[in-house]
Amino acid sequence: MTDDTMEPDDTVDDSTDSDDRQDDVPEHWKHAQRLADGGQPGGQADHGAVFEDDEDVELDRGPIERWAANAIKNPERTYRAMFYTATIFFLLTTLFPFYWLLMVALTPEGRQQDIILTPNGFNPGAFIEVFQVLPFHWYMFNSFVIATASTIIVLVVGSLAGYAFGRLQFPGKIPLMLLVLVISFFPPAAFFIPLNDLFNTSFFALEPITGDGTLYNTPGAMVLPLSAIFMPLAIFILTTFYSQIPDGLEDAARVEGTTRLGALFRVIIPLSAPGVATAGVLTFIAVYNEFFFSFLMTDGQPENWAPILEGILGYQGQYEVMYHLMAASSIIGVIPVAILVIVAQEKIVSGLTAGALKE
Amino acid sequence: MARVQLENITKRYEDVTAVDDVSLEIEDGEFVTFVGPSGCGKSTTMETVAGLTKPTEGQVYIGDDEVTNLAPKDRGVAMVFQNIALFPHMDVFENISFGLRLRTYDDDEIQRRVERAADIVQLEGMLDRMPDEMSGGQRQRVAIARAIVRNPDVFLMDEPLANLDAKLRVHMRTELQRLHRELGTTIIYVTHDQAEAMTMSDRIAVLNKGKLQQIAPPLTCYNEPANRFVAGFIGSPSMNFAEGELVGDGLETKHFRVDLDPADIPGVGMGDAVTLGIRPEDVHLERSADSIPDSTGTISARTDVLEPMGDEVFVYLLLAEGIERSMEKDPSASADQLLMSVTPDTEIAEGEDVNVVLDRSKIHLFETATGDALRHGLTDAPERDSDTTRSEADS
Amino acid sequence: MARVQLENITKRYEDVTAVDDVSLEIEDGEFVTFVGPSGCGKSTTMETVAGLTKPTEGQVYIGDDEVTNLAPKDRGVAMVFQNIALFPHMDVFENISFGLRLRTYDDDEIQRRVERAADIVQLEGMLDRMPDEMSGGQRQRVAIARAIVRNPDVFLMDEPLANLDAKLRVHMRTELQRLHRELGTTIIYVTHDQAEAMTMSDRIAVLNKGKLQQIAPPLTCYNEPANRFVAGFIGSPSMNFAEGELVGDGLETKHFRVDLDPADIPGVGMGDAVTLGIRPEDVHLERSADSIPDSTGTISARTDVLEPMGDEVFVYLLLAEGIERSMEKDPSASADQLLMSVTPDTEIAEGEDVNVVLDRSKIHLFETATGDALRHGLTDAPERDSDTTRSEADS
């Protein structure tokens, strides 16, 4: 990273100023240590050191006051301290449930009692058992395919719409946007009955593809409704980000010889990388984990494209729940998404180092 | 390779008319520079040619085709944008080759062309930098390279050299002229730099408030400005103006009078308000005015500020005593001020009382009310609409 | 109201050294202009002063305090950015008043100041426009207004006038000077415009490749450049250079020789390579050279291109017969070319054989190997390190 692409006073690995800081921090430390020892300067030499120290006026202050005084004098350090505190807080709060989930997974079956910070027993076998009890990898694969397909559809179709909404002026724009938004007003169940009928109706045209001509038990039965349901979010996200790209860049692309669509795909989308990646990740994850349609649009068989949810729920018996397997399977199930996030994050976060939107 | 014609182009934004009924024709292979005050509509006019802005009214022709509604990509134009508009997500090579990669050039060809273009703009060795790792001038050079790497019919360049230092600017100027000559491309150019406008253009189009004021070869604009606006705008420092009134045998301004025969000046008569214009270099110290064949009577003044520029010195003259020393260096702004330019070895000091004369052959007269030019030079009969081309105009 | 001092400032990016060990001191209230080729580190140096870039090495002082690690907001600086960087979500008024609104000014005061600033940059009536509704020059003026509306100790201006037309530029120049005088603010200025640099600055700092070449009053840089780089960089069109060798009683270049006593020139001896520099306006036609007290011997040449600029004409002279007509207009680039500047009324034509002389008092000598200046003017004893200030320098 280069220095001028970040804000030095908010960042932490700016080597130059941290070096400077190290020069004066130890002085304060000496103070603090002396005070901790009872505040008695221990000997002549030390005494001299105190007087040499131009901050000796602070000797009679408490550590907090001193910290506050330092904070005022050196706000960067305060920001940094706040930054670290916040980061650690967020890390703890987001990761703790995962840690706990791991503990649940490691606890042998039937002993899920009083799990606090350590598992009750240790049974890493759950992570293997997951695959023995059910073909969990198959469910994962199905979900992956469905999520990928939906994400592609949503991003492509949503990009076109987002471009129109975000960058073009036309009559009826606001009503049409609201119409898109209206979809998200309804609980998914509101779509279900007509769609269930529709997807179980046999269409002649589909016969060569799906065998019996219905979409049930095919990825289509999930990809279509899920694309439609997550489309409004994607359209709004993309609209927002596309509208922020300066006209000049699109103009430049068009003069260089792209078509209007070409400018969208070559300039606007890459420049909106954070937004597009975010829309993609949000859609992917949402579809990957979607509950309602995934559950009702297949018969739950992995060979019939049942998604990961069916897999996880498969560890839930009528009266007994294999919590350790559910926990293990969800940890495993989260991994692809985590990988996706890692891959996409460079785009999400730093696709464009210095802020994309300069002209 | 293409003539560009604008027919009654008007572009209105909500409450601003950016371009107001502009018609002009640019010949195939011609180099035309748009100049005018900031906000006068130069960029907007260019965008109309590029197809980025649809004119509210009027038609655009490139070559023999009407292109008013044609997409920019099909107009065969390349453009350097005033705001530079590099693609921030591409490195220099990708930025420059963007237009080529959209077409089916093979990689070697692209490589070759990009390298050549980078060479012209002196960006060798920076091809893998990202735009945000470059200085302002370097970015601007990338933008120029991006335009010249293609082979368009028409180049549109909106202040392409604004961020470059004088030396590089001269170099780029030469390169652009060479390109122009070799490719025969029509070039429309916007600049604020008088030297650029004067040296590069076949013709200069002067715009003001969205309206075309004059389109003519540079020296014509300089020597025979169509109106007071052009006279004041072209030339730096700008022309001195003195408003006056036609009297029996001359023009009477606040501080001096010039003899002339009102009958020589068509369209106005006795008592009409007429403005006199004289460029700083045509104001001479009386003591060194022997080389001027025909000069006006003496005007006495006191020197105010001296502004040495290296190769010349600007002398601000105060025409009336007792007025406060005005610091406004825009001579057209004050009737009591006269700007004179002298060579650096002239002996003159601040606060000195001097006598100056004007070179009659270089006096311009404008109708005060409309600003239209009435006459250029009081010596011979006026020779308006001269079509002298650049290389001959100095004879 | 604050002195600015840079001490051994170095700024390295991954593989580029943008600023290389620059030390300089700018007095309280001084107006210093940074000039140099594109990419030489001007903006980076400014950013170091502003606190936007932490120098890799070195210290920055403003007033009496070391501010190297101080946040920009605490340095009391205002800056006009080269890339303009207006806030897109604020209208002109909000953009200009941004810095004021951060502090506790009352609304009337803000209103008053903004109006004053808008007035200075001639943006009255545009206060409610959004940045994307403005032309390039208008945006730049907003950026200037945003800086001048505050009352900082130090102004940093990175090419603030690049997008303005000549006339407005002159106006802004005056306004900035007035501000400078009235507020006594220290100003650091970057420009590519020689006229700006010459007229506005107390001193000019010439940078090249991140290194400070010379910091001196404008005319000192012009008349007594510290080295060949400065000599070639300052002045437009730039100085002619001719490489030669010291012989017994003179300097012998490829096409002519100049008499001199090598003993007059400290540090070099017989047979050393020395470069002669002469500005275009110091090359004269022999026939009109009577006014020059001390000129060199006649040099015969043929005129190549004539470039009329309005108030002067550039004449490109070819010094040797038979060489191909070079179109390179950068006279320092070719040893066979000499650029001369004459007044427009000089009678000269393209392709004419002429005899020219050089003004000996204006000849500069540089050590070819290092580029360091050896002597300025061959007439009197060299008067180096002259400290003549601007207003007296032209005597």
Added chain:
Amino acid sequence: LGGARDENTIVMSGDTDFEGAMDGEDAETSIQEALWDAGLDESITVDVQASVDDTDQRMQNYQSTLQAGRSPPDIFMMDSGWTLPFILREQTTSMTEVLPDDVLSRVENDYLEASLETARHPVTGDLHAIPLFPDFGLMQYRRDLVEDAGYDTSEWDTDPPTWQEFAEAAADARDEAGIEYGFTTQAAAYEGLACCTFNEVMTTWGGAYFGGTETLFEAGDRPITVDSEPVLESVRMMRSFIFGDDASDTLDGYPQIAPSTIVQWTEEESLGPFASGESVMHRNWPFSIMDLGAEDEFGEDLGVMAMPYAISPEEAEFEGTGGSANALGGWHLTLNPNTDRTEMAVEVLEAFTQEEVMLTIFELLGYIPPEVELVADADPDEVGPVARYGEQIQQAADNAIPRPVTDIWPEQASVIAQEINAAYRGAKTPEAALGDLSDRLERSEVDVEGQNGN
């Protein structure tokens, strides 16, 4: 993408265990094999497809399948608790019409009557489902701990104690053993509370939702008796179990034995403490016997009995109540009316009515045969610990109390669960809760009155 299925395959929708047992570990002991042995055409294979085992989710799944008129599956495995709504919605095939008479009469005569009742069309009386297995709520306990506390449990196998005795034993055994709980059961606000755990307690107190057992399966015109005294008493008893008899709305003499968290427990959570030895008594379904009765768990120390009671049948105000009562659960097989393989599917169903098949299922999965008598005949070695408790199971079967399942039972069940749970927790007084419940049940009954005979 989905391909056409094999011509001779009958697809059954079932649970995961059933799916595993259908093909078996080795061919000898699979249900498939048993079906063939029982006379099913060898060319017909049965494919069990399990997706989720949670009963509510399975119901949703079947509902959308049947709503869309889809097949396969050809045969559904339906919870006896919600088969009836499907029957009323004509989403099942009448067994009376498709089964051969001999099979039909065998079923009608030999199967547990309480189970059959939940498989009949309430209006026509036709059989619309074949019970696969019944399930009974059973009281399981640590015989060792209770004995240690000085109680004689030998009687309990055949003659369950009263609630008071039970509670005292639980409390004493708990204190004696120094463990956490005396009794764990399910009292979360879910279907299981309405259908089963509360239903049991209420019935053993002589209470009823709808005035006795006659009117269980016909909504509309029937008395609502949830706010009657026996019902109130049963709620108070449960509150005593939770809070001790010093708290308000409790019964004197009934000690605190159950943790208050039972109000958020279902089967899984309540089983945990018992399985880990932290509870003396535990109410659950027979499935838990399989695990807990194993030698490496509690083995012979696991006692099982029918529900304790408070009031004898004779004293009970409502017909069919009082005495020990065990909630009836279990699953049925129904035939998808949309299938185009009715004949083959009927053959499969027929095979399921054969005793060998029932026994095989019992052996493999511990599912109690719908002809409960067979439990006694089973070989304990093959069947495992459940067989030890044949007597108690038989007794439970005799006292089985089905839930009043009708087309509106699901909505009534959640209302019941809510109000009872609220009363247990003390969020409402028992009177208020049961009064509200009575009102709300009334309203729902009225809603369907018009639809009768539809």
Added chain:
Amino acid sequence: MATESESGGTDSDEGILIGGDSETERGRSGNAVINWMENLSEAAYAYLLLIPAFALLALIAFYPLVMTFVMSLREDRTRGLEPLGGFVGVENYVDILTGNARLARQFMDVTLSTSFPFLEFGVPLLQQALFVTLGFAVISVILETVIGFGQAYVLDQDFRGRRWVRVAIILPWAVPIVIQGMIFFLLFQPTVGFGSDLMQWLGIFGADPLADSQDSFIIILVADIWKSAAFMALLILAGLQSVDRSLYDVARVAGASPWQRFKTITLPLVMPALLVAMLFRTMDAMRVYGLIESTAGCTTVPSLTCLVVEAMFGGTRIYATAAAVAFMTALVIGLIISVYVFFFRDTEGGLY
């Protein structure tokens, strides 16, 4: 591709400086479809781009909604093959609003009275779906926005290891709802997790949080915030990333403190993304269901979607009521969205 233009005459043997070819780019290039698209007016082009999205939405969303709406106007039939009876107009809606629907928990249970405060609640607010849902939406969205902003701000910084911190913060969003529910269900299951003990020790919770509406409400809030703050963070982060960094330079030189930079630059420039995030979070929160179902259950914390799902899949087939509740839910959400539109109508780039 480019067509040969009329030769310009000047591209003669002098050699073309840059290109080797004399082809020019002017004139229509590309195929007919592209040219047709290029020359559409802006509005026509916009409509063209909207066709795919609206085609998909029409088939998969609008068509079902119309069908469902028609459903809501008919009578419920719990018996027989046909799930719906005759048209009853708005009767189902009236039942819902008057607390007479055949639902375990009511949409709302409010009657007007003559005495102050003129409203009487039949059952506690937390047992009325409308208020539970509104309360949930308002509290969760506010907290998620604040926390999400905090997270995004952290993620926007440049520090060593930020890649992993990013993944960590985003990860909760990747957890399936059932698992999210399971985690918090188990955490607050007194025998398994320590959540209840902790909260009781803090004096926040009663004895059996998962059976208590208020405690469960808090659990669900916490669970939702844990997961969905990441959603906000992700979107806000994208917004932050799109801000031109040089604007911060300007602000810093102009003397803005970090807080002022945030207020005057970050916030307004991120506002469009933030609004989208809040808008969709609000709508999502208003439709909360899965989380409730997998922790405390719809009985304890009834939400609007709980009612829809229970009516549709609860076993008793009351599709018309389900449809009516769905439309009422949509109506409520629509009203809230209008509040957004109203308050943020002036925000640039917001709702346009």
